[in-house]
Amino acid sequence: MKIISLEEIKNCFDFNKIILEIEKSFIEYSNNNIESLPISHYQFNDKKADIHIKSGMIKSDNYFFIKIASGFYDNASKYSISNSQGAIVVINANTGIPEFILNDQGYLTDIRTAIAGVICAKYLAPKNINSVGIFGYGIQSFLQAKFLKIQIPQLKNLYLYGRNKFKFDKIKQKFDNLGYQVHISDSANFVAQNCNLLVTTTPACEPILFGDFILPGTHITAIGADDGIKQELDISVFKKASHVFADSIEQCLKYGDSSHAEKANVTLRNKITEIGKLIKTTNHYERNESDITISDLTGLAAQDIFISKYILETLIK
Template sequence: MATIINLKDIKKSIQSVDIVAAMKEGFIHYSNEKTVVPPVGELLFEDPPGDVHIKYGYIKNDDFYVIKIASGFYNNSKLGIASSQGMMLIFSQKTGQPVAILLDEGHLTDIRTAAAGALAAMYFAPKKIKAIGIIGTGIQAKLQLQFLQKNNPCKTVWVWGRTLENTEKFKAELSPDFDIHIAKTPAEVAKNSTLIVTTTPSEVALLDAKDILPGTHITAVGSDTSDKQELDSKVLQKADIVIADSIPQSKNRGEIYRAIKDGTISEEKIVELGHVIQDPALQRTNDDQITVVDLTGVAVQDIMIAKAVYKTYMNTKI
């Protein structure tokens, strides 16, 4: 019978996991073609607005395969419910038997996305960060800021949100640990920050190329469907290095998809995160370069975090 792990035990188990290291290992496996990751399954809803992603796959010669169902319903806050929901299912790669059900309510997706953002910044953030810019005020915005602190510590933060109420709430929650400035526009964030993370479900570009400072790194995590866009395509055209978490996925979703569709960049400009991690020649070489990492979310991240949580949980039961 499959082991059922609830959210409380998931949160407890994950404290013992080096999630950023797990994401690094996963992206390397992926880019080295040691995984099987089919195209994303997707359901889009209009009223209320929301999307569901089904991501699944396995690492070759491993013990498990993983299916992740994760949703984002963006009016949930009005109901007092988190926008992220979902679960992860672990099966034996040898027999197909169900091994575990992780009732994470979308938490593991949030955590692995923030860890991937921290990993991107490890390789591409400038050595001297003027300030961290955060576009968005939800749980992902908070997690991205917190996860950055281990390897790219900076306490000066500029934040922009779609409503002043949510932005002020973000500031109130995080002010004990950060010096937070509320920006009136996304452009104001860009003009004061050299490490920017975008975390909204916007379908209209929020950042323009003219506002991006020399040396800025941008991690874009909000645009994970073909309809979403946070960066004007000319931002990617202006960038010296553009990185995809998955080149195949970038052909039908995310910032790279929109920029290629708009004709502002070509596929030849794109490098994949797992390759970049392994090759210093593909990484930032000076603090004047502008870099963009487009994180659309890859199933290998879910495989790595689900395995880590399951193994940690089972070890505590021995």
Template sequence: MKVITLEEIKENININEVLSELKKSFIYYSEKKIICAPITQTHFPEKNADIHIKSGYLKDDKYYYIKIAAGFPENYLKNISPSQGVIIALNTATGIPEILFNDNGFITDTRTALSASLCAQFFGDKEIQSVGIMGCGIQAYLNAKYLKFIFPELKKLYIYGRNIEKLKNIQQKFVDLGCAVNLTDDPNVVLINNKIIICTTSSKEPYLFPEHIIPGTVIIALGADDGIKQELSSSVIFQAKNVFVDSLDQCLKYGELRHVVKQKPEIQSKVLELGDIFAKNEAYISSESYSVIDLTGLAAQDIMLSRYIINKL
């Protein structure tokens, strides 16, 4: 079995090319050109951790991809990245495992952050100079990093976290991106100052409510793929003009949408998959209201990014 190392993966990543591949992943998923297996997930409540498996293949492609991703937040105490995992490519003609991506979760982290950035680029204000980020972990930093790449004029970051001291400890790496950084333990401070909001916390209790959301705002909630996490109050989704999802099926089972549908099943009628929107290339956003994007993470993203790396190598 060929092993592709983390170093090889990082050396062959071009951000603009990856954004293009991720856009295709949403479109192919909605067009059912990529076949995804049901998600398998195991929780470790005592560690606030989980391991999940996402897999599938692009029709008529050479490989079937299996992604094993582990999220162990307490790893930072051991100076180990909280994100871990591998991707295995099996030959679709023989079933033989041929390639192992020893990526330590890098592909998952990258495609998760860049998918949010893709949505910000597609739906957001092209002249954006300020972004709000909820959270202070890996995804908070990667989103800030990639958004700065996509929006070079980005000048300000508003970062929310429950623990100000923890925020201060990581503030410098955000400053090093070339932005003024505003720290707060009040999520409303982020809402009233930004029209792009990226939610990256692991909160199980909603902390974001509609009262202070600015008209024209795009709220991107990512990483809710276990059915437990909830950052947005149900009222945020009830009152949104548009609700976009990476997968309607997954979001109803695992995402922010899951909590809302229990109360108002009719909400499904206004939910659209991103793949359908990207295929039409129509970014209709209301300047009088706000929009919500629910991202649970698709095997399709892992597949397209893995194929991209194989082709680059």
């Protein structure tokens, strides 16, 4: 069994190629070409931490993938290591032999999640946009800011929301180096009122965004809620939304922010579409100026499969 190091994995990074791989993962998932097991979640009761296990394979492929990803949200402040950790095991689907371990330490999960946010902005962000509001100060917040600037170069202002100003002061230089004018606030309403592209990246278990915060014409990408307990968007946001786009309708109605709206009897079924179907159609969503749209991202095994296959194919030619 070959162990592929984090350094080897990072050396494979190519922004445009990974966007294509993650777009393919959404399409193949929506085309029902992915075999995946139910997601396993474990929430630690005595600490701010959780572990998720996603697994599956492309139908008729030669490899089965098991991704273990954890979020230990005090790692950075207590131990000066990433809050994200994990690894991906690659099993030969013909023999059952584990052939590779991608010792990515959570890196690939962070990257594919951030790229998914970029893809949502690519297809759904308003045409006239110069400011993005990002909720959270962690690694996902930073990657969203970094990659969105590459995808949408005209972005000038970055509004950051967070409750822990001390945490931001420690990492401020990283955000300042991205080419934005950076504004910091502990008011979610202030951030939302200054941006028509919003990205939530927190592990919040209570809503931080409410319907009356949101400007007409805004797109929101919700990333943090992925286990049925977390919640970043109040149900009032869904009531105002013109349309919702889900990485997986099934998962989002179980685990994502959409699940809380569904439990509150907010009707979503007639206005929710999978992102894979959005990407593959020739007639992409045409937003009206006043439309409020939501992308609900819970994370797909398909994303882990495609980014892992990309790494293997790049390294083993």
